[in-house]
Amino acid sequence: MKNMEPFRISVVVPTYQRPVLLLRCLDALVHQNFPKDKYEIIVVSDGEDEPTSHSLGAVAIAQIPVIRYYSLPGKAGPAAARNLGWLLAQSDLVAFTDDDCIPDGDWLQAMWSSYSTLAENKQVAFSGHTVVPINREPTDYEKNISRLASAEFITANCACSVEALKSVDGFDERFKMAWRGDSDLQFKFIEHGIPIVKVNHAVVTHPVRKAPWGISIKEERKGMFNALLYKKYPLLYRQKIQQNPPWNYYAITFFVVLLMAGLLTGKDVLRITGLSGWMLLTIWYAWRRLRSTSHSWNHVSEMIFTSAVIPLFALFWKLYGAWKYRVFRLH
Secondary structure, three states, rough: OOOOOOOOOHHHHHHOOHHHHHHHHHHHHHHOOOHHHHEEEEEOOOOOOOOHHHHHHHHOOOOOOEEEEEEEOOOHHHHHHHHHHHOOOOOOOEEOOOOEEEOOOOHHHHHHHHOOOOOOOOOOOEEEEEEEOOOOOOOHHHHHHHHHEEEEEOOEEEEEEHHHHHHHOOOOOOOOOOOOHHHHHHHHHHOOOEEEEHHHHHHHEOOOOOOOHHHHHHHHHHHHHHHHHHOOOHHHHHHHHOOOOOHHHHHHHHHHHHHOOOOOOOOHHHHHHHHHHHHHHHHHHHHHOOOOOOOHHHHHHHHHHHHHHHHHHHHHHHHHHHHHHHOOOOO
C-alpha cells in the first residue's frame, strides 16, 4: 500500500550473498545529501540469502532513510530482483545501483533535480556518470570493466520514472545474469520514444573486484544473452553493441577444426595449416589484449592461455544462445 506521504525517490539494490559489499553500498546511500525522510532503500536478494538477511538484521529497522529487504523465492536473476524492487516502490522515481557500487553523496540530489525540471514528462529515464578506478597498467579484466564508465546506460547508475518502467513492462527477466539486461531496458526506452537524460553530476563509483586467474573464460557464458538482445533489437544491437560478428573468433575456431581434422585423418596439410593458423591468430589476439594492459608474467601467461581457448568458449555460448532463443543469423 502506498505511503500517505510518498517518498520522492526509491533506490533499488539487487544483491545475492555479498553482504560486505552491500553494507558498503548502503553506507553510501544512508549518507546522501538528500532529505532522509524523502527516500527509501529497497534491497532485493536473488533467492534465499541468509548472509544478507543476517547482516541487514544488524541495521536499525526504524532508521531513516527507510531500508526494506525482500528476497525472491528462488534464483531468477538481477532483472527479476529489480522488477520486484520497483514494483514495491512508494515513489514516482526509482534509482538503481548495484551492491558493489558506491554512490556519491550528491547522487540522489542530482537525479531528483533533473527529474524535477522534467516533472511534466511522466515517462523519462536518467543515466548518471560512472567512475571505474583502475590501475595504471590494468589487467584485461579491469580494462573490460572500465568500459562501464563510457556506457550510455547502465543499471549501476540510472533512474527511471515508474510510468516509464510501466510502459515498457520493466526488465526482461529472461536476462538471468548481469549482462545485456540494462541494454535491453535502454533499447525499450528508445523504441518507445522515452527520453534518456544524461546527468553527469550523478556520480557512482564502481570499484573492480579482484578476479581469479582465467576469469575471462568463465565470463564468456554471459555471451548467450547477446543472441536474445540481437533477436529483439537487431538494428540497435549493430549500432550500439557490435557492428559486425566476431570474425576473429570464427577464424580461430576454423583453424582448430582443421587441426583436429588433420589429427584424426593423419593428413599433414590439414594438421600444419590448422596448427599454424590457430597459433598465429592466438598470438595476434593475445597481443591485442596485452597492448594496453599489465605485462606481469602472471598476466601475460593468463592472456596467452585464455586467448587460445576463449574463441571456442565464446562460440559455444553464442551458438547455445542462438539455439535457445531461436536466432538464425550471425551476431
